[in-house]
Amino acid sequence: MALRIGLAGHLLLQTPPHAVIATTLALTEGGPRRLTHAVLSRLLREGAALPDTPTLPEPYATRWHAAWGADVAAAAAAAFGHEPPTDLTLRDAAATAHWVEVLGGVSLLPGHVRLGGKATIPDLPGFADGAWWVQDLAASLPARLLRPTPGANTLDLCAAPGGKTLQLAAARADITALDSSDARLDRLRDNLARTGLSAAIVAVDALVWSPPAPFDFVLLDAPCSASGVFRRHPDVLHLKGERDLTPLLTIQAALLDRAVDWLKPGGTLVFSTCSLERAEGEDQLAGVLARHKSLRLDPIAATELPVGITPTDGALRILPGMLAVAGGVDGFFVARLVKK
Numbered sequence: 001m002a003l004r005i006g007l008a009g010h011l012l013l014q015t016p017p018h019a020v021i022a023t024t025l026a027l028t029e030g031g032p033r034r035l036t037h038a039v040l041s042r043l044l045r046e047g048a049a050l051p052d053t054p055t056l057p058e059p060y061a062t063r064w065h066a067a068w069g070a071d072v073a074a075a076a077a078a079a080f081g082h083e084p085p086t087d088l089t090l091r092d093a094a095a096t097a098h099w100v101e102v103l104g105g106v107s108l109l110p111g112h113v114r115l116g117g118k119a120t121i122p123d124l125p126g127f128a129d130g131a132w133w134v135q136d137l138a139a140s141l142p143a144r145l146l147r148p149t150p151g152a153n154t155l156d157l158c159a160a161p162g163g164k165t166l167q168l169a170a171a172r173a174d175i176t177a178l179d180s181s182d183a184r185l186d187r188l189r190d191n192l193a194r195t196g197l198s199a200a201i202v203a204v205d206a207l208v209w210s211p212p213a214p215f216d217f218v219l220l221d222a223p224c225s226a227s228g229v230f231r232r233h234p235d236v237l238h239l240k241g242e243r244d245l246t247p248l249l250t251i252q253a254a255l256l257d258r259a260v261d262w263l264k265p266g267g268t269l270v271f272s273t274c275s276l277e278r279a280e281g282e283d284q285l286a287g288v289l290a291r292h293k294s295l296r297l298d299p300i301a302a303t304e305l306p307v308g309i310t311p312t313d314g315a316l317r318i319l320p321g322m323l324a325v326a327g328g329v330d331g332f333f334v335a336r337l338v339k340k
Contacts, residue, residue: 020044068276087113089135094110116327154216158180220259224273224274228274285333289337315334318334
């Protein structure tokens, strides 16, 4: 494993050979240092290389092939071996052209800038002024699709670490940001202070909380397996492959039911998960529509999305391979519902 870490540093992160050897030997303190040194030196000298396409860990390789097809499984494997670009969401979408020029990036939607290569985020122009925050393009879509009106009473359920709350606050909605983890909400508090935006923060378990009044808009980015963010957190696929989803599915359904109860008639609910599992997306949507006859699906239109991402049957399923030429995007499911 130490040799693997050393080679990954050299082949993927371009760490110089002398630094690779030094750091790898430090990992084998008390172990076979001479053997490690000899093997690693030979691998570096002889030009060791990675395969063209990484191997997608099981059971995801088999499951995603069955669920989404061979092309998506192959695209996921390819994405598994590349560091993703950095996406920024802008506080002021009208300033998109300005920040594209200043930061040297590209924009795939108004209010979005994508950076290529590595960057020290706090050192970039606009960070200290709160002009933007880091947020994957896919993760920004649920709040965009909620479309709250200025001043509308809006709830962001499971809000931490807060990127979507910042989006809703920038849209001038009256935000209540709720999460069960007060520690995770600290990042939201810091970002609200940095951006000059405001939201009412509530640190409580949503399954035992009751709001003082129903909401015009509710965003539920539910806790999930997080398999869709494997590009940024590849350990997810190694640590959670055999995980039983039943407890998560139960919590998701319970949170959906509460979100529906807290929604005003005529109000809008957006449900999303950063998962590539149908059970956490399409199946949950079918379940909540069956349980609550007061709900109807509000179809998502292609014109609301970046070019290259299209809705399916009125909902949004983002899969590996989408926007691949532009650097890719995390896996997500998003559905927009209206209470009759």
